[in-house]
Amino acid sequence: MHYSVIPLLTGVRNPDQGIMTYQQGYGKPIWLPIYAFLVQGNGQNILIDTGLNEDEVFVPQKFTEETGLTAQPISDCLEDYGLATHDISVVINTHLHDDHCGNNELFTKATHYVQKKELEFCKNPHPLDHRYDTFFIEKIDFTTIEGTVEILPGIIGELTPGHTPGMQTMTISTASGPVILPGFCSNEKNFPKNGHVVCPGVHYDAFLAYDNAQKIGAKQGTILPLHALSIAGKTYA
Numbered sequence: 001m002h003y004s005v006i007p008l009l010t011g012v013r014n015p016d017q018g019i020m021t022y023q024q025g026y027g028k029p030i031w032l033p034i035y036a037f038l039v040q041g042n043g044q045n046i047l048i049d050t051g052l053n054e055d056e057v058f059v060p061q062k063f064t065e066e067t068g069l070t071a072q073p074i075s076d077c078l079e080d081y082g083l084a085t086h087d088i089s090v091v092i093n094t095h096l097h098d099d100h101c102g103n104n105e106l107f108t109k110a111t112h113y114v115q116k117k118e119l120e121f122c123k124n125p126h127p128l129d130h131r132y133d134t135f136f137i138e139k140i141d142f143t144t145i146e147g148t149v150e151i152l153p154g155i156i157g158e159l160t161p162g163h164t165p166g167m168q169t170m171t172i173s174t175a176s177g178p179v180i181l182p183g184f185c186s187n188e189k190n191f192p193k194n195g196h197v198v199c200p201g202v203h204y205d206a207f208l209a210y211d212n213a214q215k216i217g218a219k220q221g222t223i224l225p226l227h228a229l230s231i232a233g234k235t236y237a
């Protein structure tokens with residue numbers, strides 16, 4: 001089974017590069033795109049992550065001037081592809097930070113998948129990780145998975161903790177090979193052409209995050225870092 005993968009730009013923030021790369025790039029402000037990934041195939045419309053909450057979308061003029069891109073509420077992103085929220089049959093979350101599950105509740109017809117450990121941590125997070133807010137998932141009746149699971153034919157979730165306790169890396173089968181969505185917040189700088197994958201700047205266990213990042217970086221396929229600016233507007237099929 002082959003799918004296409006389209007990053008939908010649901011928001012943008014302007015943090016420090018150090019949020020992405022541990023001990024690297026501190027003091028450098030970046031544009032941080034926030035995506036939901038539309039995956040289509042097998043007669044299904046699937047979302048991996050749901051991006052920034054529709055009510056929080058604010059696009060600085062400077063972002064559009066500098067990048068030629070704009071972000072829009074997820075409903076508008078889907079409309080560009082002739083879809084409405086009720087057309088989404090499956091939602092899979094890489095993890096439950098607010099920039100990855102902000103719109104889950106819009107998808108009332110979908111089955112929602114997440115790793116069991118991630119859901120547990122979201123409901124009882126450590127105070128240091130302020131990126132969890134159960135407000136976004138209160139009404140969701142999640143189907144939880146554990147470990148490595150083929151959620152749909154050709155779509156595999158793999159528990160790869162480090163950035164968060166229950167984050168999962170997604171591998172999606174496409175006609176041109178596997179597309180990999182690392183479960184951790186990252187951009188191009190985390191995946192240099194040579195050398196080690198850079199540990200995510202946000203993590204609950206830096207060693208584990210580093211080790212799993214190397215495993216993800218060694219996978220065969222096209223890696224789409226979850227917050228890479230260079231993947232906006234592209235289709236991977």
Ligand SMILES: [Zn+2]
Nearest residue numbers: 097099100185
């Ligand atoms: Zn993120």
